[in-house]
Amino acid sequence: MxxxxxxxxxxxxxxxxxxxxxxxxxxxxxxxxxxxxxxxxxxxxxxxxxxxxxxxxxxxxxxxxxxxxxxxxxxxxxxxLSQPIFNEEQFWLEHQSRPCDQLVRLFLDTVYEHMTVNPYSREILRFLISDGRSFPELTASHYDEFVKPTLTIFEHILEKGMREGVFRADAATSQMSYILLSPALTLTIDKLLDCQTDLPELNDYVNAHYEMIMRNIRK
Missing domain, CATH: 1.10.10.60 (Homeodomain-like)
Incomplete structure (x- = not known):
């Protein structure tokens, strides 16, 4: 009972x-x-x-x-369900006193965590790649709300390094940001394709990406 x-x-x-x-x-x-x-x-x-x-x-x-x-x-x-990678105001509030090379590494670590580990971010990218043509306005708004702000904060990091005389005078351009960040997208797509290929360990890959960037922008 x-x-x-x-x-x-x-x-x-x-x-x-x-x-x-x-x-x-x-x-x-x-x-x-x-x-x-x-x-x-x-x-x-x-x-x-x-x-x-x-x-x-x-x-x-x-x-x-x-x-x-x-x-x-x-x-x-x-x-x-899309999640922004950065809140730029919060990022600078917490990290503005760090050296520029540390900011670049922190930026990369955060981007890779978001793009390759976070399932929502990773799979939503898959959705947009496979079906984005059917939703051009959605693809455009996603770029404006999530991709463009990420590129912008990277440019601001590079500009800070230029002002402090650490990075080359031509480091902070939109073309440079695209080129320097493209390896992150490459690895993400490789993971999405899941071709059973021997992908490098994430930390090794990020280390190599960081060194490539610094070789190109260090004064």
Whole structure:
């Protein structure tokens, strides 16, 4: 009897208005994470709304309460689960007193952690590479919100080194930033392709990338 009473109490607690309201508020995020997992596993084209609903533990109709269609769901996955690499104001607040060469290494470590280790950042890049043509506005906004700020903070690090006479006078250009950071994208794509090739250890790769940059920008 005690067990039945406890079970009834638990069920009543689960159905309390406050609990139901919290679950309803959490549901869009739960659906986004379920959709993310489906897109990773199946790809955008093969993913069906009913697959997302099953993974999220809701009905197909519930999905349509929050998202008009699969296209909107995909766009919200990319927009809302993307994570910025840096907060530039916070970065300078914490690290402005560091030597410029240390800032370059810290920047690289953070970029590689984000692009190759963080599953959301890594897989969202895959989504944009494979399906970005179908969503040009989404791709453009992702670049403006996440890629461009990363390039900008790198340029600001290089400019700091130029002002302090550590880096070459022509180190901080947008072209230079693209070129110097391209190995990070190369490794990320290699990992996404998963060709079972012998990729270098991440730390060794970052060390080599750092040395390459410093050889090119050190005064």
């Amino acid at each position: 005690a067990e039945i009473k406890n079970a009834s109490s638990a069920a009543a607690a689960d159905n309390a208005p406050g609990v139901r309201a919290r679950r309803k508020a959490q549901r869009p995020q739960e659906i986004l994470h379920a959709a993310f997992d489906e897109f990773v596993e199946r790809g955008y084209t093969a993913t069906r709304i009913e697959d997302v609903a099953k993974r999220a533990g809701v009905t197909k109709g519930t999905i349509y309460l929050y998202f008009q269609n699969k296209e909107e769901l995909f766009q919200d996955v990319v927009r809302k």
